[in-house]
Amino acid sequence: MIRTCWELGARPEFTALRLRPWAHMLGFRGHFSSKSQRYSTTFGDLRGVRARYRAAEAHERYGLPALDDATTLTLGHWRFAGTGYTPGEAVMAEHIRQKVATARRIAAEREDG
Structure with a gap:
């Protein structure tokens, strides 16, 4: 059925039926x-x-x-774990910042052009 649906979906007279995008759903x-x-x-x-x-x-x-289910767990000690990014997170954050800056620059150039 999937092969038939795929082959019929290639024919121009059946393009409106969108058979190819839904062929994988047959039998599901x-x-x-x-x-x-x-x-x-x-x-x-x-x-x-x-x-x-x-x-x-x-x-x-x-x-x-x-x-x-009736037990309530209470934490009595807190410890400071630190602030900021780990070295790996800092690299990823900088990469994201650069991508955003590039996307903004491109958008501004398209508006000006």
Whole structure:
């Protein structure tokens, strides 16, 4: 079906049907976010499971006690981590600044021209 759709989409009389841009959707049966809740799990459930897994992983890594839903974790010590960019972040920030400056210069030249 995909090959037929692709071949028909190349013909001038069928260009208005836009067959080629949609050929890859054949057999897919819908968008990923339009799935039935009865058939599959929801994205909210997946996010919840992932959050619980990551929390348990962090507790294990740092040796923290297990927490239940009624537990409130209070942090009593803060430590200054620093200000500014790391050396790698500074390079990326400078690259972005240069790209923005170049784009602004080009836009100004186009307005003047």
